[in-house]
Amino acid sequence: MTVRVVLFAAVTGSEGVRFGDVAPDTAASAAVRAAVGALPGFARAYTAPEARCRATADALGVHAVPAAELGDLDVGRWRGKELDEVAAAEPEALAAWLADPAAAPHGGETLLALLARTTQWLASQATAGGRVLAVVPQAVVRAAVAGALELPPAVFWRLDVPPLSATELTGRAGRWNWRCGRPPYA
Incomplete structure (x- = not known):
C-alpha cells in the first residue's frame, strides 16, 4: 500500500530563534491563510500538539487530529530561552x-529519540496508506526526512525547513522517497 505524507511546517512567531512553542503573530497567521489554496488533497490530517501547529492547522481550515508523536523536540530546561542565551x-x-x-x-529528549518516534509515526502511516497532511514543527520535518531516508543523525542539523513549506515523503513497506523541489506555500 502506498502512502503520500505531506509535512507542512508550522508558522513561527517573528521573534528570534527561541526554544519551545511560540504562538504565531498576526502577520504569520495571514501568511498561513494565503497558503490555503495550495494545499494538496488528503484523506487524513494530523497536527503536533504545539500551539503554533494547531494555530497553523486552524488558519488553513484543516480539521487535524492531534498527534503527540509529532511534537517538537523536547529541550527540557532550555524551553523558552533564545539560542543565543543558551550559547x-x-x-x-x-x-x-x-x-x-x-x-x-x-x-x-535526545535527537535519537526524536528520530525514532518520528520514523515510527511514518511507519504507522505507511501501514494505513493514502494521502496524509501533518502540520508539524520544523524539527519534525527534519527528523522525518533523516529517518525515512536512513541518513546519519548529524544530517538533521544540515536540513533547512522554512515555515509554511511542504515536504513530501512517499512510501510503502519500509521504503521511503523524498520528493524534492516543491516550493514553499507562502
Whole structure:
C-alpha cells in the first residue's frame, strides 16, 4: 500500500530563534491563510500538539487530529530561552548537544529519540496508506526526512525547513522517497 505524507511546517512567531512553542503573530497567521489554496488533497490530517501547529492547522481550515508523536523536540530546561542565551550561558552543553545525537544536556529528549518516534509515526502511516497532511514543527520535518531516508543523525542539523513549506515523503513497506523541489506555500 502506498502512502503520500505531506509535512507542512508550522508558522513561527517573528521573534528570534527561541526554544519551545511560540504562538504565531498576526502577520504569520495571514501568511498561513494565503497558503490555503495550495494545499494538496488528503484523506487524513494530523497536527503536533504545539500551539503554533494547531494555530497553523486552524488558519488553513484543516480539521487535524492531534498527534503527540509529532511534537517538537523536547529541550527540557532550555524551553523558552533564545539560542543565543543558551550559547552564552552553557556553551559546552550546547556544543555537546549539537555534536552528539545521544546527548540531552538540557534534560529533555535526545535527537535519537526524536528520530525514532518520528520514523515510527511514518511507519504507522505507511501501514494505513493514502494521502496524509501533518502540520508539524520544523524539527519534525527534519527528523522525518533523516529517518525515512536512513541518513546519519548529524544530517538533521544540515536540513533547512522554512515555515509554511511542504515536504513530501512517499512510501510503502519500509521504503521511503523524498520528493524534492516543491516550493514553499507562502
